[in-house]
Amino acid sequence: MSMQDTQASETVGSVFVDDAKFSVRSLSVRYGEDLAISNVSIDIAKTDVIAMIGASGCGKSTFLRSLNRMNDTIENCKVRGSIKLDNVDIYADKRDAVPLRARVGMVFQKPNPFPKSIYDNVAYGPKIHGLARKTADMDEIVETSLRRTGLWKEVKDRLTQPGTSLSGGQQQRLCIARTIAVSPEVILMDEPCSALDPIATATIEELIAELNSKYTIAIVTHSMQQAARVSNRTAYFHMGNLIEVNETEKVFTNPEHDLTESYITGRLG
Amino acid sequence: MDNLHLDQHISRQFNADLEQLRTGLLEMGGMVEAQLADAIQAIETADGALAEKVLKVEDEVDRREIFLDAEATTILARRQPAASDLRLVLMVIKAIRDLERMGDEASKIARMALLLNDEGEAPRGYVELRHLATKVAKLVNAALDAFARFDVYSAVKVVRDDREIDVEYQSAIRELITYMMEDPRAISRVMNIMWALRALERIGDHARNIAEHIIYLVHGMDVRHISLSEVEKNIEAQK
Numbered sequence: 005m006s007m008q009d010t011q012a013s014e015t016v017g018s019v020f021v022d023d024a025k026f027s028v029r030s031l032s033v034r035y036g037e038d039l040a041i042s043n044v045s046i047d048i049a050k051t052d053v054i055a056m057i058g059a060s061g062c063g064k065s066t067f068l069r070s071l072n073r074m075n076d077t078i079e080n081c082k083v084r085g086s087i088k089l090d091n092v093d094i095y096a097d098k099r100d101a102v103p104l105r106a107r108v109g110m111v112f113q114k115p116n117p118f119p120k121s122i123y124d125n126v127a128y129g130p131k132i133h134g135l136a137r138k139t140a141d142m143d144e145i146v147e148t149s150l151r152r153t154g155l156w157k158e159v160k161d162r163l164t165q166p167g168t169s170l171s172g173g174q175q176q177r178l179c180i181a182r183t184i185a186v187s188p189e190v191i192l193m194d195e196p197c198s199a200l201d202p203i204a205t206a207t208i209e210e211l212i213a214e215l216n217s218k219y220t221i222a223i224v225t226h227s228m229q230q231a232a233r234v235s236n237r238t239a240y241f242h243m244g245n246l247i248e249v250n251e252t253e254k255v256f257t258n259p260e261h262d263l264t265e266s267y268i269t270g271r272l273g
Numbered sequence: 274m275d276n277l278h279l280d281q282h283i284s285r286q287f288n289a290d291l292e293q294l295r296t297g298l299l300e301m302g303g304m305v306e307a308q309l310a311d312a313i314q315a316i317e318t319a320d321g322a323l324a325e326k327v328l329k330v331e332d333e334v335d336r337r338e339i340f341l342d343a344e345a346t347t348i349l350a351r352r353q354p355a356a357s358d359l360r361l362v363l364m365v366i367k368a369i370r371d372l373e374r375m376g377d378e379a380s381k382i383a384r385m386a387l388l389l390n391d392e393g394e395a396p397r398g399y400v401e402l403r404h405l406a407t408k409v410a411k412l413v414n415a416a417l418d419a420f421a422r423f424d425v426y427s428a429v430k431v432v433r434d435d436r437e438i439d440v441e442y443q444s445a446i447r448e449l450i451t452y453m454m455e456d457p458r459a460i461s462r463v464m465n466i467m468w469a470l471r472a473l474e475r476i477g478d479h480a481r482n483i484a485e486h487i488i489y490l491v492h493g494m495d496v497r498h499i500s501l502s503e504v505e506k507n508i509e510a511q512k
């Protein structure tokens with residue numbers, strides 16, 4: 005599918021905000037010659053849980069990955085435009101992206117604990133970022149992170165067991181604990197619940213609401229209901245274009261763009 | 274005609290469910306319209322048998338409300354509709370409540386017809402009654418028609434016309450009160466007419482509610498507390 009010739013459409017809705025954590029301007033992302041994100045501009049507010057929705061292949065993951073330069077790891081992926089985090093362009097120089105990824109953490113679709121103990125999974129990030137000098141400090145980071153994800157009670161007596169010994173929902177919370185252990189400012193989540201049952205999903209959603217008091221959150225989801233439940237803003241992508249950004253309530257009761265309406269009501273656009 | 278594209282979901286069952294809700298509301302509306310027409314005729318002609326028939330239809334209207342309410346609830350639970358689909362389901366839930374109330378009011382008119390049948394015709398009030406009844410019946414019809422066509426312009430007109438009806442109701446009441454003061458022996462019978470006028474006025478209010486639900490359905494605007502000219506401006510702006 006080539007989108008080269010498609011004129012980038014004007015995004016409708018409330019695209020920009022006053023307290024922007026991220027300011028994305030004229031972002032285009034290519035894989036080789038193929039345009040995956042086409043001239044997208046949007047602000048993500050400090051206080052946002054922003055949901056990215058849209059059909060498979062519309063560029064949600066690509067957009068999310070550009071926010072912490074995960075795309076750098078993909079050969080032939082070219083990023084144009086500017087993305088500012090607290091007013092500083094994250095692509096300005098080709099510096100090491102590791103510090104950025106400590107500030108902007110990511111949780112993936114499939115829980116992917118390292119093949120290490122539960123404790124070491126959480127301690128891994130703080131260790132490589134040099135956040136804890138003493139063992140006691142590290143213990144505290146591990147405990148706080150596990151507590152914040154509601155996992156502490158369930159695992160405190162088995163911290164030395166492998167992370168992979170946990171259930172899927174617990175593994176995903178472990179991955180979130182691992183992400184917040186390095187005290188990020190933003191958490192990116194790419195379909196974090198798609199491999200989980202409804203109870204585990206509800207636990208993660210509850211966690212998202214709780215984490216939002218400290219962190220900016222951007223979440224990609226294929227579940228309209230999940231987007232409606234957890235987010236305060238919703239961004240709808242269609243074939244690499246950002247069609248609409250609005251308050252979640254507006255998007256799900258009275259969207260501005262016909263394409264958004266078709267997508268969320270399950271109509272053929 | 275279907276400017277909400279009810280038939281364009283990927284799920285055909287969902288299309289069918291929403292269509293059933295739509296036709297169910299229209300059927301229930303048709304039932305209430307007939308009930309109202311009978312009630313009006315019953316009071317004008319002091320026809321006891323017709324009044325009894327109106328009271329019987331009320332049970333059927335109530336059953337319809339319960340049935341459609343369950344249908345709508347099932348759609349909410351199973352389909353979790355969004356946007357215009359969600360607004361349609363919410364609209365139907367509210368509108369069937371208004372229709373059921375209209376049915377109640379029509380029954381009140383029928384009960385007044387039975388009383389007048391016992392006590393003898395009122396000496397005054399029939400002109401006012403006939404006048405208001407014609408207008409209200411038209412209003413109910415227009416509201417249902419606006420729903421059938423999802424037509425906001427007709428809906429706005431219903432809201433506007435209901436205001437006129439309220440004004441006429443007030444003046445009819447004033448006139449009848451003046452008459453009763455002059456002729457106290459007629460009070461009880463004229464009061465029956467006044468209660469019927471009051472029921473008609475309430476039916477007009479419910480028709481207006483339905484029209485407001487239609488505006489919400491089509492445009493996602495809650496128009497209950499803004500002026501009509503503002504509503505019209507917003508509708509133009511959304512085009």
Ligand SMILES: Nc1ncnc2c1ncn2[C@@H]1O[C@H](COP(=O)(O)OP(=O)(O)OP(=O)(O)O)[C@@H](O)[C@H]1O
Binds near residue numbers: 040059062066
């Ligand atoms: N590593 C890659 N190399 C080449 N093309 C890619 C790569 N990753 C994604 N693409 C292409 O970019 C476009 C957007 O993909 P992306 O993964 O961002 O979509 P998505 O919205 O996340 O889809 P899904 O909902 O299926 O996860 C697609 O056409 C896809 O084929």
Ligand SMILES: [Mg+2]
Binds near residue numbers: 065066224
């Ligand atoms: Mg993806």
